[in-house]
Amino acid sequence: MSKFKEYSLSKSLDSNIEMIKKIFNNNDDTLIIRSFQNQHNNSLKCCIFFIEGMVNNEIINENIILPIVETSIPSIKSNFIEYLQYQVIVSNNLQKTDSIDQLIEAVISGNTILFAENSLEAIIIDTKGWQSRAIEEPIVERVLRGPREGFTECIMVNLALIRRKLRTSDLKFEFTTLGERTNTKACICYIEGLANEKILKELHKRLESISIDGVLDVNYINELVSDSPLSPFETTGSTERPDIIAAKLLEGRIALVLDGTPVVMTVPYLFIEYFQSNEDYYLNYYFASIGRVLRIFGFIASISIPAVYLSLVAFHQEMIPTPLIMSIYAARQGVPFPTAIELIVLLITFEILREAGTRMPSYIGQALSIVGALVLGSSAVEARLVSAPIVIVVGLSGITGLMIPKIKSVSVTMRFIFLFLSSLLGLYGYIFGMSALLIHLFSIRSFGVPYMSNLTSLHLQELKDTTIRSPWWYMKDRPGSLSKNLRRTSRGQRQ
Amino acid sequence: MNKSFILLFVIIITSTFLLTGCWNYNEVEKLAIVSGVAIDKNEKDNKFELTAEVIDLKSTQVGGRFNSQRIQSDGDTILDAIRNMIKISAKKLYWSHATTFILSENVAKEGILPVLDFIARDKEPRLSINIFVSKEKTAAELLSQQSISTEIRSFEMDYMLLANDSLSKVPEVQVYEFMNDLSNQGISPVLPTLEITLNEGKRTAELGGTAVFKKDKLAGFLTLEDTKFLLFVKDKIKGGLLIVNDKEGESPHVVTLEIFKNKTKIIPNYSNGQLSIDIRTRTDVSIAEEDTTKNYIDEKGRAELRKKAEKYLERNIERVIKQAQQEFDSDIFGFGNTIMRKRPDLWKEIGKQWGSIFPELKINVDADIHIKSSGHILKPIQVGD
Numbered sequence: 089m090s091k092f093k094e095y096s097l098s099k100s101l102d103s104n105i106e107m108i109k110k111i112f113n114n115n116d117d118t119l120i121i122r123s124f125q126n127q128h129n130n131s132l133k134c135c136i137f138f139i140e141g142m143v144n145n146e147i148i149n150e151n152i153i154l155p156i157v158e159t160s161i162p163s164i165k166s167n168f169i170e171y172l173q174y175q176v177i178v179s180n181n182l183q184k185t186d187s188i189d190q191l192i193e194a195v196i197s198g199n200t201i202l203f204a205e206n207s208l209e210a211i212i213i214d215t216k217g218w219q220s221r222a223i224e225e226p227i228v229e230r231v232l233r234g235p236r237e238g239f240t241e242c243i244m245v246n247l248a249l250i251r252r253k254l255r256t257s258d259l260k261f262e263f264t265t266l267g268e269r270t271n272t273k274a275c276i277c278y279i280e281g282l283a284n285e286k287i288l289k290e291l292h293k294r295l296e297s298i299s300i301d302g303v304l305d306v307n308y309i310n311e312l313v314s315d316s317p318l319s320p321f322e323t324t325g326s327t328e329r330p331d332i333i334a335a336k337l338l339e340g341r342i343a344l345v346l347d348g349t350p351v352v353m354t355v356p357y358l359f360i361e362y363f364q365s366n367e368d369y370y371l372n373y374y375f376a377s378i379g380r381v382l383r384i385f386g387f388i389a390s391i392s393i394p395a396v397y398l399s400l401v402a403f404h405q406e407m408i409p410t411p412l413i414m415s416i417y418a419a420r421q422g423v424p425f426p427t428a429i430e431l432i433v434l435l436i437t438f439e440i441l442r443e444a445g446t447r448m449p450s451y452i453g454q455a456l457s458i459v460g461a462l463v464l465g466s467s468a469v470e471a472r473l474v475s476a477p478i479v480i481v482v483g484l485s486g487i488t489g490l491m492i493p494k495i496k497s498v499s500v501t502m503r504f505i506f507l508f509l510s511s512l513l514g515l516y517g518y519i520f521g522m523s524a525l526l527i528h529l530f531s532i533r534s535f536g537v538p539y540m541s542n543l544t545s546l547h548l549q550e551l552k553d554t555t556i557r558s559p560w561w562y563m564k565d566r567p568g569s570l571s572k573n574l575r576r577t578s579r580g581q582r583q
Numbered sequence: 584m585n586k587s588f589i590l591l592f593v594i595i596i597t598s599t600f601l602l603t604g605c606w607n608y609n610e611v612e613k614l615a616i617v618s619g620v621a622i623d624k625n626e627k628d629n630k631f632e633l634t635a636e637v638i639d640l641k642s643t644q645v646g647g648r649f650n651s652q653r654i655q656s657d658g659d660t661i662l663d664a665i666r667n668m669i670k671i672s673a674k675k676l677y678w679s680h681a682t683t684f685i686l687s688e689n690v691a692k693e694g695i696l697p698v699l700d701f702i703a704r705d706k707e708p709r710l711s712i713n714i715f716v717s718k719e720k721t722a723a724e725l726l727s728q729q730s731i732s733t734e735i736r737s738f739e740m741d742y743m744l745l746a747n748d749s750l751s752k753v754p755e756v757q758v759y760e761f762m763n764d765l766s767n768q769g770i771s772p773v774l775p776t777l778e779i780t781l782n783e784g785k786r787t788a789e790l791g792g793t794a795v796f797k798k799d800k801l802a803g804f805l806t807l808e809d810t811k812f813l814l815f816v817k818d819k820i821k822g823g824l825l826i827v828n829d830k831e832g833e834s835p836h837v838v839t840l841e842i843f844k845n846k847t848k849i850i851p852n853y854s855n856g857q858l859s860i861d862i863r864t865r866t867d868v869s870i871a872e873e874d875t876t877k878n879y880i881d882e883k884g885r886a887e888l889r890k891k892a893e894k895y896l897e898r899n900i901e902r903v904i905k906q907a908q909q910e911f912d913s914d915i916f917g918f919g920n921t922i923m924r925k926r927p928d929l930w931k932e933i934g935k936q937w938g939s940i941f942p943e944l945k946i947n948v949d950a951d952i953h954i955k956s957s958g959h960i961l962k963p964i965q966v967g968d
Contacts, residue, residue: 402608406679406707410618410738413611413680414649417640420612427610511608 092188101133101205108137111192119195124153128160132168133205142198144217151178152200152213169207177202181214193271220245226328226350228493234370235331243273243347246330250277250343253334258282264295266346267303273347274303277333282340282566287535291342291355306346306353313355316532320498323534325357332366339566356534358567360543360554362495363387368557377556383491384555390489390499391525394431395506395518397481402427403514419475428511430474434482435507437464439500442486542567612640615674618651619683619737621722622661622698624690630657631690631697633664634723635676636737651735653726661701678707683737684714684758685777687722691794691801699765699799702758710759713744716794716801718778725777729785736788743790744775751814751823751842752807753790765799769919769930769937772796773813776804797913805903812903815864815896816916820845825868825952827892836875840868840892843955851922853929859945860918862900868892869956876966880957889952896950908942918944 095107105121112119118140126132134156138148155176173184185191186209191201198216223245225231226238239246247261262276274295278288294313303309306326314323325341327333328350333343336354344353363383368376400408401416408416423430441460445453465483468474489499502525509517532539542550549565552558565575616638623632632655639652654671658664668676684698695714702708717725726736733739747753753775756764764772778791793805793813805813814820825840844867852859870879870888879888907915914920919937923930933940 401611405609405611405614405616405677406709410616410680410682413616414638414640417611417616417638418649420610421640423612426608428608514608 092192095188097186097188097203097208097210099206099208101135101203104203104210105135107188108191108195111188122153124157126159126161127157131205132156132161134172135203136200137195137203138200138215139195139198142218143200143215147179147213147215147217148200152202152215169204169209169211172202172204173211177211177213179213179215183212184209185212186210196271223249229327229329229332229366231367231370234367235329237330238328239330239345239350239352241348241350243275243345246345246350246352247275247277249330250333250337250345253330254279254337259337266295266298266300266309268299268301270302270304270348272303274309275345277337277343277345279337279340282338283342284340287356287537288342290535291344295344303346303348305349306344306351309344309346310353315534319528319532320501321359321529321532321539322494322497323355323357323532323539325354325361326351327354328352329366335366335369356537358534358537358541358543359529359539362492364553364557369560373557373559380557381555386488386491387495387499390485390491391502391506392518392522393481393485393488394435394503395510395521396515397477398427398431398507399510399515399518402511416475416477419477422472423475424472425474427475427478428507430478431482431507432504434474434478435485435503438482438486442490613674614677615654615672617676617678617681618735619681619685619726619740621685621687621717621726622690623687623721623723624693625657626689630659631661631664632657632723633661633668634726635665635668636726636735637672637676638735648734651737653723655723661697662705665701678705679709681708681712681737682741684712685717685722685725685740686714686774687717687720688801690722691716691774691796694799695796695801696799699758699762703762710762711757713741713755713757714761714774715740715777716774718776718791718804725779725788728779729782729787731782731787740777740788747790749822750790751820752792752810754793754810754814754817754819764917765796767917767920768934769914769921769923770917771798771802771913771915773805773915793915795907795911795913795915797911802911802913805906809899809903809906812896812900813907813915815845815847815900816849816862816904818845818847820847820866824871825866825892825896827888827895829891834875834877836873836877838870838875838879838888838891839872840952840954841871843867843869849916849918849921851918851926851929853926857945858922858929858933858940859947860921862946862948863951864896864900864949865951865953866896867953867955869958870954871958873963876963878963880960880962885954889954892952893950896952897948900948900950901946904946904948908944912938912942914941 092111095111097104105123109119109121120138120140121135123133123135125134136148136152155178156172159176161171169184173182191210191212194201194212198218200213200215202211202213204210220242221240223237223240225236229238237249239249251259256279258280260278260280264274264276266272266274276288276291276295291313295309298309298312300308300312310322310324310326311317316323325336333352333354337343341354341356344355346352363380365379365383368380405413420427425433441456441464445456448456465479469476469479485503489496489503502521506518506521509521511517513520530538530540530544543554545551550567552563553567617635618638619636621634623634624630625632634653634655637652637654639650654668654676656664656667656671658667665676684702686695686698690698698714702712703710719725728736730736730739732742744753744755747755754773756772756774761772761774764770773796774794776791776794777788779786780789781787790807791804792807793810795802795805811820811823820842823842825842827838827840829836829838845864847862847864850861850863852861873879878884904916907913914937919930919934919941923934
């Protein structure tokens with residue numbers, strides 16, 4: 089895929105400079121062109137190109153320009169460029185080439201290229217050095233206990249973070265480039281011997297078939313490669329934490345690290361992973377199991393509470409205990425809207441408040457919660473615009489929905505679908521929707537692995553890390569159908 | 584998606600709307616929640632007169648007390664009377680939360696079938712409703728007396744029946760049990776009754792013993808005290824007291840025993856063409872109260888008390904059975920039913936003549952009382968000079 093077929097290097101330095109200038113825009117001020125010559129031998133002319141802001145200026149000054157200017161050169165004229173490469177330039181990573189494509193790519197990825205008079209080749213010197221964010225804890229995935237580092241936007245730093253956790257030569261990195269215009273560097277990571285080769289092959293195949301302009305985040309890839317693109321459920325995982333990636337790799341999963349984003353994708357992704365948190369494994373397993381059961385319950389509650397409340401209150405009043413229906417009855421006195429409308433309006437209000445709060449600077453956030461809780465909640469009840477139980481129902485549904493931020497898209501959409509169904513048919517409609525949801529969950533796959541696989545297994549070892557988190561000494565096997573080497577090496581004293 | 588799938592989908596969706604039975608979107612405040620109903624019969628035009636107690640929410644604030652209202656109407660049948668109530672209430676009556684049906688004596692005497700039919704056939708009333716028979720002139724007046732625990736009289740009657748566990752003086756019969764007894768062979772149903780008493784000078788409803796049925800018609804009443812012995816035979820005792828009087832000794836006194844547990848077995852005996860029924864009760868009690876310094880706690884006293892209590896229980900059970908045999912001619916204990924279950928061969932022979940066998944049936948009662956404790960005292964309180 090040579091884009092610069094019509095160009096080629098010439099022996100004249102000036103024409104080479106003109107060519108590079110032409111390839112970039114003539115007015116591109118970020119491209120720095122610096123010509124210089126050796127102080128002992130004026131005929132030794134050189135020129136370097138690099139892009140301002142993407143290079144480490146110190147390296148260029150100290151290790152490229154200074155040695156070339158100062159070197160006392162013997163009069164070897166024929167392969168001067170080789171002499172520079174081996175004896176003058178101080179760099180741990182450099183390469184000689186005559187391919188224009190390589191040269192251009194090197195410049196735009198932050199390297200410096202060096203042309204010399206009378207040479208048909210040029211040198212690429214690694215001078216990458218741009219400003220990047222420090223390694224800090226990801227805001228959306230905070231933990232109380234456990235490692236606090238998170239990925240950054242720089243792929244090499246990210247890979248180093250993974251490598252630091254998995255110091256084995258079995259950890260393989262396979263690089264590729266994605267995005268026809270962004271040329272984003274991507275890396276597939278897996279542990280050889282654990283990762284399922286079929287899944288690996290499938291991932292390669294799907295990545296190769298991608299054709300997209302730009303890749304700015306892994307979600308671009310996710311939507312292009314995932315198995316059920318129309319499903320609200322995600323079939324690829326994403327995280328900003330190296331410890332999670334290391335754990336997933338150890339389970340035989342495969343990670344895709346992308347340059348320019350701190351989010352790393354993992355495949356295959358099963359339903360239960362929504363409810364697994366890295367903290368589960370760092371805390372006592374009783375506590376972790378309670379947390380996990382609560383999260384699963386929270387998800388079901390979040391999608392069901394408004395629908396079930398509506399069904400009971402509007403269709404099946406006989407199912408509500410008598411004292412409860414009396415208080416609901418009393419609370420609804422003077423409320424002008426039907427229960428279904430009340431619920432839908434208040435649920436939408438909740439989503440608006442949540443959406444408004446997400447991108448709001450934190451100092452306004454407080455005002456928002458006051459507006460949300462006091463003005464909209466209590467005043468609406470006092471003014472008899474909505475009944476008090478509805479506020480509780482919507483609040484509960486919203487809070488349980490926020491327990492797992494990752495599954496938010498599902499809980500928000502399902503909540504409204506179920507509410508709509510039960511406003512038509514009561515509990516029957518709710519059960520109808522729930523069955524459809526289950527059928528969907530059981531029908532989708534992630535890279536060939538059934539989405540619900542380990543939740544429905546009959547083997548105890550498969551279930552050990554699902555609704556409860558078993559102690560580490562009990563988790564002897566890896567989750568099946570992912571890894572080809574099932575045996576975990578956790579041979580404790582309780583073996 | 585192919586065409587047949589879409590067609591199937593449309594058929595399923597439309598049929599869900601068409602085949603949904605009779606439930607519907609109905610806001611709570613559009614319903615009038617019925618808590619109970621009293622059914623009377625007008626002697627003059629032979630119409631049913633219904634008084635439904637409806638939970639009143641007009642005056643209620645959130646967290647406040649709930650009041651009740653009464654809606655009265657009449658009709659040729661029960662459902663007719665119920666539908667006529669819409670004329671008054673402007674809301675459809677909602678029966679799923681009803682707990683109490685009260686029948687007047689003459690409704691019960693004429694036959695309880697129309698009431699049972701409505702409860703069993705209509706989708707809203709539950710089979711766990713309690714039916715009472717009023718011992719007052721009308722059933723409706725029970726719904727308008729002073730209430731103690733809640734403003735809603737019907738719920739109060741329901742609570743009274745629930746609390747009966749430690750009283751054991753009325754039978755707890757729900758509709759489905761009544762219907763089972765009614766349709767089964769060799770057993771006659773009973774119902775609890777209600778009457779009006781004075782509490783601090785105000786009239787209020789209280790439990791009033793048992794209404795005995797023969798087939799579906801009222802045959803008579805058992806008193807509260809006699810009901811206890813009926814419950815002993817029916818093995819439905821969950822608590823309550825046994826009051827043992829000693830009138831013969833030099834100092835007449837009375838000892839109260841509290842029942843903790845009771846198990847009754849009914850054993851039919853058939854030999855030489857002679858049918859008899861053995862009733863064996865085994866009761867765990869504790870001494871709950873005594874008005875004497877006599878020691879009933881030591882071994883000797885306990886044996887004496889036990890003998891007295893057993894005799895007392897046997898005598899009373901026999902008396903109540905005799906009353907049912909002679910006065911009501913109604914097998915409310917289910918002896919025939921027990922024979923049918925334990926000796927089906929025998930029932931085939933005698934089942935047809937059960938009506939004539941029952942009044943002559945020979946009964947042996949064998950009570951077995953175990954005194955388990957004496958409360959917090961180990962010796963009776965001594966009275967010194």
